[in-house]
Amino acid sequence: MVAFFSRQLKTAEKNYSVTELEALAVVSAVRHFDYHLYGRPFKLVTDHRACLALSRGSTLNKRLLRFALALQDREIVFEYREGTRLGNADGLSRQAWTDVEESESDPIVSSAASPGNRLGGGSCGSDHRRKENREEQEEERR
Secondary structure (H helix, E strand, O other), rough: OOOOOOOOOOHHHOOHHHHHHHHHHHHHHHHOHHHHOOOOOOOEEEOOOOHHHHHHHHOOOHHHHHHHHHHHOEEEEEOOOOOHHOOOHHHOOOOHHHHHHHOOOHHHHHHHOOOOOOOOOOOOOOHHHHHHHHHHHHHOOO
């Protein structure tokens, strides 16, 4: 990974379905990195199988169809990968809020985990990992 991007959900976006949120994350990221991506083929790896429908255009609701149209002029190869195999991408977006204060000395971790960096989100076992991390940190302090 070379760069990370996130943004806060708008009020109306908070009512989107999970698939719509994942598609919104894809469109937002592609727009954000448009300068680097436009005119170049690139691979988009996702752990949400329904996002693959964006490339096929198969039976999409109006909102997903609009997202698919926003991506159609890009040379995107969608690839599905199980969430357990995408731990590197989830690491920054799923950091526990209590860990942010402890990471203030690390500018990369603190900026990536700042409030509002929660587009998409989800659990995927992250609550369990957070609990384990907190327990490990407490043991190290003792």
